[in-house]
Amino acid sequence: MSELNIKFGDNQRSIPAPATVADAIKAFDRDGLKKALAAKVNGEELDLNRELTATDEVLSIEPIIADSHDGLELIRHSTAHLLAAAILDLFPGTKLGVGPALMEDPRYGFYYDVIAPRNLTEEDLPVIEKKMKSMAKQNLVYRRELVDKARILDIFKERDEPLKCELITDKVTDSATLYYIDNSPFIDFCLGPHVPHTGKLQAFKLLALSGAYWKGDAEREQMQRIYGTAFAKQEELDAWLKQREEAEKRDHRKLGKQLDLFSIDDDYGQGLILWHPKGGIIRNEMERLLKEELERRGYSFVFTPHIAKRDLWVKSGHEGNYSDSMYAPTSIEDEEYRLKPMNCPFHIGIYKSSPRSYRDLPQRYSEMGTVYRAELSGTLHGLMRVRGFSVDDAHLFVRPDQVHTEVADCLDFAIKVFETYGFDKVKFELSVRGGAENKGYLGSDEDWADAEKQLASALEERNITYERIEGEAAFYGPKIDIKIEDAIGRVWQLGTIQLDFNLPERFELEYTGDDNQKHRPFMIHRALFGSIERFFGVLIEHYAGAFPLWLAPVQVTVLPITDRINDYAEQVAADLRAAGFRVESNTISDKIGAKIRDAQMQKIPYMLVLGDKELEDGTVAVRERKQGDIGVMTLNEFKEKIAVEKSAAVSRTGY
Ligand SMILES: [Zn+2]
Numbered sequence: 001m002s003e004l005n006i007k008f009g010d011n012q013r014s015i016p017a018p019a020t021v022a023d024a025i026k027a028f029d030r031d032g033l034k035k036a037l038a039a040k041v042n043g044e045e046l047d048l049n050r051e052l053t054a055t056d057e058v059l060s061i062e063p064i065i066a067d068s069h070d071g072l073e074l075i076r077h078s079t080a081h082l083l084a085a086a087i088l089d090l091f092p093g094t095k096l097g098v099g100p101a102l103m104e105d106p107r108y109g110f111y112y113d114v115i116a117p118r119n120l121t122e123e124d125l126p127v128i129e130k131k132m133k134s135m136a137k138q139n140l141v142y143r144r145e146l147v148d149k150a151r152i153l154d155i156f157k158e159r160d161e162p163l164k165c166e167l168i169t170d171k172v173t174d175s176a177t178l179y180y181i182d183n184s185p186f187i188d189f190c191l192g193p194h195v196p197h198t199g200k201l202q203a204f205k206l207l208a209l210s211g212a213y214w215k216g217d218a219e220r221e222q223m224q225r226i227y228g229t230a231f232a233k234q235e236e237l238d239a240w241l242k243q244r245e246e247a248e249k250r251d252h253r254k255l256g257k258q259l260d261l262f263s264i265d266d267d268y269g270q271g272l273i274l275w276h277p278k279g280g281i282i283r284n285e286m287e288r289l290l291k292e293e294l295e296r297r298g299y300s301f302v303f304t305p306h307i308a309k310r311d312l313w314v315k316s317g318h319e320g321n322y323s324d325s326m327y328a329p330t331s332i333e334d335e336e337y338r339l340k341p342m343n344c345p346f347h348i349g350i351y352k353s354s355p356r357s358y359r360d361l362p363q364r365y366s367e368m369g370t371v372y373r374a375e376l377s378g379t380l381h382g383l384m385r386v387r388g389f390s391v392d393d394a395h396l397f398v399r400p401d402q403v404h405t406e407v408a409d410c411l412d413f414a415i416k417v418f419e420t421y422g423f424d425k426v427k428f429e430l431s432v433r434g435g436a437e438n439k440g441y442l443g444s445d446e447d448w449a450d451a452e453k454q455l456a457s458a459l460e461e462r463n464i465t466y467e468r469i470e471g472e473a474a475f476y477g478p479k480i481d482i483k484i485e486d487a488i489g490r491v492w493q494l495g496t497i498q499l500d501f502n503l504p505e506r507f508e509l510e511y512t513g514d515d516n517q518k519h520r521p522f523m524i525h526r527a528l529f530g531s532i533e534r535f536f537g538v539l540i541e542h543y544a545g546a547f548p549l550w551l552a553p554v555q556v557t558v559l560p561i562t563d564r565i566n567d568y569a570e571q572v573a574a575d576l577r578a579a580g581f582r583v584e585s586n587t588i589s590d591k592i593g594a595k596i597r598d599a600q601m602q603k604i605p606y607m608l609v610l611g612d613k614e615l616e617d618g619t620v621a622v623r624e625r626k627q628g629d630i631g632v633m634t635l636n637e638f639k640e641k642i643a644v645e646k647s648a649a650v651s652r653t654g655y
């Protein structure tokens with residue numbers, strides 16, 4: 001009798017062959033099988049009902065459970081199949097495109113692209129979802145079949161699925177797998193694996209419907225994309241939906257309009273941001289704080305052009321590796337130029353403009369550098385994903401022995417800055433070499449080992465708990481990613497502190513050491529916010545548009561109850577302006593209730609309601625936007641109060 005040698009965790013034993021993946025798991029962990037959705041067998045993801053045949057090899061089996069990243073991806077992908085199956089059942093003749101799981105998109109968990117016999121509408125989504133739920137209850141099995149190419153093409157031709165045929169023609173060489181859902185008209189061409197049956201799909205919801213093109217190509221078939229999400233448990237889905245509802249209220253595109261902060265106009269171009277005066281005030285405050293801190297930490301300020309010769313981008317490697325994200329070249333007097341997607345080569349140009357000695361290092365160049373990226377229109381999203389943006393960029397040129405202190409200073413800088421904005425949860429991830437994939441890492445082993453050690457020790461010295469991610473480093477050096485958690489628990493990836501062994505080589509950067517020999521400096525790219533546009537978007541959503549006093553475009557609005565008080569109102573406003581506050585006075589003849597409502601809509605921190613009594617006593621009645629009425633005080637008392645509040649907010653970082 002032939003046997004299978006199975007390794008499961010630390011245990012190893014033999015079971016009779018053939019056996020399914022589920023049998024193998026059951027031999028070790030009968031209860032655990034209930035949790036398994038599929039398994040990794042020697043690293044390859046397989047369905048539970050896949051048959052294992054005897055070989056001399058020891059098979060190591062690791063169940064994929066719902067409460068893991070892989071498990072969630074499996075659930076979402078399998079739910080996309082269920083969605084397609086429900087649509088085929090309800091709308092026979094529907095042509096299917098593709099249906100991937102989405103693991104990085106905060107809005108959706110999966111989609112399926114379809115061309116239905118009639119245009120689907122939002123009203124169809126609950127009907128489709130209901131069908132999915134009833135199919136889920138029936139525990140319908142996901143069945144796999146290995147078929148040769150000619151046969152697959154026949155099957156999909158017969159089903160009149162031209163898009164699937166095109167995919168198969170493109171992708172399949174000799175054979176591939178089909179997946180069925182039992183008792184449903186659905187067949188898909190897919191690698192798998194999937195959950196064993198639809199009963200494992202307990203918590204899903206359809207969310208939206210949008211247009212899409214086959215293969216993202218506007219010249220090709222127009223399709224409809226149905227978005228949904230799925231989780232392992234209903235509680236998780238409920239919590240996510242609640243957060244989504246909260247996020248919708250905070251949507252920066254909606255608030256950007258309501259608060260008159262910025263706009264995007266198709267006449268100027270998608271993904272290009274027009275900052276309005278009120279958004280400009282906030283940006284100015286952000287930049288002012290940043291500049292003060294940069295100055296304090298010994299950075300220099302540099303300014304560089306938005307465009308450079310194409311040859312420069314060839315030399316920097318951007319032309320080779322990054323060309324898809326760059327705007328097409330433009331010519332001046334037979335020389336080609338390209339808009340900059342990054343600032344780095346310009347700062348290198350400044351470094352190279354003079355010979356450098358070890359005593360000159362570190363050189364720290366900072367710039368609010370505007371860059372341009374040719375993002376596809378379908379990926380653009382408000383301020384979060386744009387085609388032109390400014391980076392709070394800096395490049396540090398340092399000696400190897402300075403890496404540690406410089407990185408440590410970047411960490412302190414980051415923590416301080418994010419605290420100012422009320423982000424108390426800052427997360428750090430250290431990406432290092434390793435993992436299965438060899439990315440063709442540049443630089444010597446010693447340089448890597450040393451650099452990784454210096455980054456890790458800078459984190460550890462600060463008692464920063466961080467996640468170490470093997471294999472996530474760029475091919476040109478290790479990095480620290482900075483992430484923050486916002487007011488409703490969403491995590492945003494912002495800046496990075498990135499070591500670079502590549503550009504100093506390509507540009508042959510040098511300094512003269514104390515040994516009088518030429519040495520190559522280390523280069524550190526660092527940005528805290530990353531894109532200032534995106535960070536602004538994050539801030540709008542984090543504060544739900546109610547900016548703290550120091551950032552608020554209008555800090556105080558003066559609201560006279562009747563026109564008789566207008567002169568006093570103007571006088572109060574002028575007094576506050578002279579004290580350095582941003583003040584508006586609303587002297588339009590309108591009811592006080594309407595004036596207060598309007599100020600609340602604008603999320604202005606303080607409203608001063610002035611009537612005859614206040615005029616007579618020379619006082620102000622103060623309303624705070626969240627607490628409401630907080631009492632009557634003299635103007636001086638009020639000024640003192642807001643001065644304290646303003647400085648307390650920024651003094652957290654010592655500004
Ligand atoms: Zn699939």
Ligand SMILES: [Zn+2]
Pocket residue numbers: 342343344395525526
């Ligand atoms: Zn850079």
